[in-house]
Amino acid sequence: MSKSFDKLVKIVRRLRAPGGCPWDREQTHKSLRPYLIEEVYELVDAIDSENYDDMKEELGDVLLHIIFHTDIRAEAGDFDIDDVIEYVCAKLIRRHPHVFGDVEVSGADEVLHNWENIKLSERKENDENASLLDGIPRSMPALLVAQRMQEKAARIGFDWTEIEDVREKLREEISELDEALKSNDADKIEDEIGDVLFVITNLARFLKINSEMALRRTNEKFSKRFRYIEKKLREKKIEEPTLEIMDKFWNEAKGK
The missing domain is CATH 1.10.287.1080 (MazG-like)
Structure with a gap:
């Protein structure tokens, strides 16, 4: 090697x-x-x-x-x-004192908790105001940033205790989005859509689902179904399809 x-x-x-x-x-x-x-x-x-x-x-x-x-x-x-x-x-x-030192851990969750604390203490040696969130790259996709921030906050106890609490927060944010839509204020609508996406990401994290992977899976599913529509339109030589026709092929694709 x-x-x-x-x-x-x-x-x-x-x-x-x-x-x-x-x-x-x-x-x-x-x-x-x-x-x-x-x-x-x-x-x-x-x-x-x-x-x-x-x-x-x-x-x-x-x-x-x-x-x-x-x-x-x-x-x-x-x-x-x-x-x-x-x-x-x-x-x-x-960052592995439980392997290379004499620290004992009960499992993977404690390892992650210790890892974050060690990272934070390292940063505070250079900046006493360092945050747990400082190590998250700003250039990462926003969905990944949201999940990483939520994971880091949860590791020090800033988290929901029950899934129903997260679902209630999601309902609250959707209600606020509905109000923003009535105002026709683009800036407010964007802000509320961001809040909804953030809570959905938090819901995924709470359920131990990677939101990025979940969305990639749905993107792939949409791609396959839409390509099926295109294929059927070519086969039947339909150049100006109606929404009804495309919905029919979409439902066919869903059944496959």
Whole structure:
């Protein structure tokens, strides 16, 4: 493994070195950012489809980006790949005192609780006003941010006790959305729709359902059914379908 890893590091350095690849040499963290995001999503697709050949390829692409970004900083004299690896090793040891220390835990929930407390104490060493929410990337999709904020708050006890309380909150937010719709105030409507989405995400979290995965599942379901409609319209050569016709094909797709 070490030889293969070293080989990849040397290849990236060669590509970035004088006389290397002109495209690779002109890349920056910001120019590579969209490619990194794309590669991570491709990895997620491979995981979801359980295609392990694709997963192997996409893991390699993500690893390439990690080394590429690290090499840019190494050229500037900030840190190199060894520093990155040492940092994550130290963090894993520090945040697993029940494995590498003498702390005892009762189960996974306590491990997560301890992890968050350790993270917060680390941040407070640099900022006494640090928050549990500080570590959530702002660039993540809003649905994921909502769930992560709710998870972190719940770990210190800021949470509903019964599912009916969450459902009642959802009914309350839908009622407020209904009132906003009557006002025809776009800003207020947007605000209330956000509140409804936030509570639905909280409901999913309370039920131990990942809201992002749930929505991805529904997106895939919609995609398959809509593609079925398109297929039937092509087969029957219907160029201007009515809603009634499309509903008929939609219901057929649901039954499959």
